[in-house]
Amino acid sequence: MESEKVDISAEPDWQWCLVGNIVEHEYGEQHELRNGTKQFRPNAKVFINMVFGGMAHDSILVIGTPKHSCNYIEIVIARKCVGNFRLQKVFKPIVLKRMNQSKWNWWGNTDSARDDIIQFLEWINPVEAEKARCKFINIDSPMS
Numbered sequence: 001m002e003s004e005k006v007d008i009s010a011e012p013d014w015q016w017c018l019v020g021n022i023v024e025h026e027y028g029e030q031h032e033l034r035n036g037t038k039q040f041r042p043n044a045k046v047f048i049n050m051v052f053g054g055m056a057h058d059s060i061l062v063i064g065t066p067k068h069s070c071n072y073i074e075i076v077i078a079r080k081c082v083g084n085f086r087l088q089k090v091f092k093p094i095v096l097k098r099m100n101q102s103k104w105n106w107w108g109n110t111d112s113a114r115d116d117i118i119q120f121l122e123w124i125n126p127v128e129a130e131k132a133r134c135k136f137i138n139i140d141s142p143m144s
Contacts, residue, residue, distance in 0.1 A: 015099060016107045016114045017090045018048040018121070022064075023083035037081050039066050039073070046082060047095055050120055051104045063098050072098050085125040087117050087132040 022040045024033050035042040046064035060079050099106040107113040121129035
């Protein structure tokens with residue numbers, strides 16, 4: 001009888017993640033506006049991890065597709081380069097694989113992970129935090 005190997009480290013089908021887009025930002029002493037960054041195109045979607053807590057999360061760890069490649073990269077960039085922060089479920093297998101291979105702990109698919117992201121959203125983007133709370137958390141309104 002052949003025994004089947006069970007992969008204990010199986011990747012989840014989805015994970016909660018803080019997501020944003022690369023935005024226009026000021027650069028240099030003349031404060032010129034730049035579209036995108038050295039690594040990412042303007043409006044590129046990036047998956048965000050807030051592991052670098054330093055000075056008000058000025059630097060954030062992101063996974064995204066760089067300008068001149070199709071492969072996802074994991075890199076630390078300035079938070080000012082990212083905007084439109086929001087909560088999403090990530091289903092892309094390549095992104096999930098990249099998150100699981102990372103040396104940093106990424107979000108999970110638990111309710112506590114979702115609540116942690118919503119707490120970050122309250123600080124970064126309060127409007128989106130309220131939308132996420134209404135969309136993903138069933139709040140029973142009292143019938144009075």
